[in-house]
Amino acid sequence: MSWTDLLPNGLQLKEKLSKIPNSLPLAPTPFQIIARLSGMKLLKFQVPSHVKKQTQTPIFIVPSMINRYYVLDLLPGKSFIEHFINQGVEIYLLDWGMPQDEDNWLSFDQLIKHRFDYFIDKTIEDSHSSEVHLVGHCLGGTLSTIYASLHQEKIKSLMLLTAPLDFTHGGKIGVWARHEQFNVASLVRAHGNMPWWMMQSSFHMLKPLLWRHKTERLMKERSNKEFLKNFLALEVWSNDNVSFPGKCYETLINEFYRKNSLIKGELQVQGQSVNLKHFQRPVLNVAAEDDHIVLFNSTLQPYHLEKETQYQCFLVKGGHIGALLGSRAQQSLWPRINDWLLKQESTESLQ
Secondary structure, eight states, X not given: OOGGGGSGGGOHHHHHHHTSTTOOOOSOXXXXXXXXXXXXXXXXXXXXXXXXXXXXXXXXXXXXXXXXXXXXXXXXXXXXXXXXXXXXXXEEEEEOOOOOGGGGGOOHHHIIIIIIHHHHHHHHHHHTOSOEEEEEETHHHHHHHHHHHHOGGGEEEEEEESOOOOGGGXXXXXXXXXXXTXXXXXXXXXXXXXXXXXXXXXXXHHSTTHHHHHHHHHHHTTTOHHHHHHHHHHHHHHTSBOOBOHHHHHHIIIIIIITOHHHHTOOEETTEEOOGGGOOSOEEEEEETTOSSSXXXXXXXXXXXXXXXXXXXXXXXXXXXXXXXXXXXXXXXXHHHHHHHHHHHHHHHHO
16 A cells, blocks of 8 residues: 555645656555544554564554654655664554544544544554553654553553643744734634644744755755755655644643643543653653754653653754654664663563
């Protein structure tokens, strides 16, 4: 199965790719679809037959809700997913898909307690494991932290990749989201699901001259085929975004950006309190030094947890995406993450 088959009507990305010479081998790693729910799908990336399986517990990846998952599987040899299955780690991934009209009414509680829980249970059933290593990227990390806090019995470890938790340090986006003239309820009533292009415009405003710097770099490197391939792949991905379920978007703005309920211990999910102080599984926080979208202070810090909780932070050079997926990350960060995962497995075996 091809990654383009996941797109609604097969359209958006296929049209873009058809205009790029020789196309691009985006999302090269083959997968199976294990389960579906509304527009969401559970993808399974199996360890190749010639590779020895290194862990009994699979990774369950939760991408950001506003971007396509394939930034983690961008190109052959430059894929986070490809790297880890080649290290013998089985991967399951929640593909959000494009929200349908009815998803406008999907509440945050339903997203966490019904859909999220459904896919975790399917992963546990299919992998014949009792737990997962939960990995959340960006807003997917926010959701993963909430779910892990409510269902520790299903979580072996939690890994956060440039994920915002403390929204008092939300940067410019936080300032805009908290402004009294930003009437999120009216916006959702008007549009239903929050349009991807509207959210995209806010990210463009963070660095309004970025397009100019990109153009200058492109002109300088126009004869560098490797640069062009990487540049075009990221540009296709960064402009292929996902709308946000309406009611969930209201909760994101009101409960997280405006009230910071999660960090304050005031967030309620179907009557259950989410208290990070009660979380006792090992945590790895991967943050980027030059991240202008998720500032370091907004990521999970040790003082958000109990002292007894095993916490480790990898603060790496680079921006929101480059720090995780660039050449430096491939050479240094990914092996460190793999070592950390294997340590979680071996620690249990010694107990």
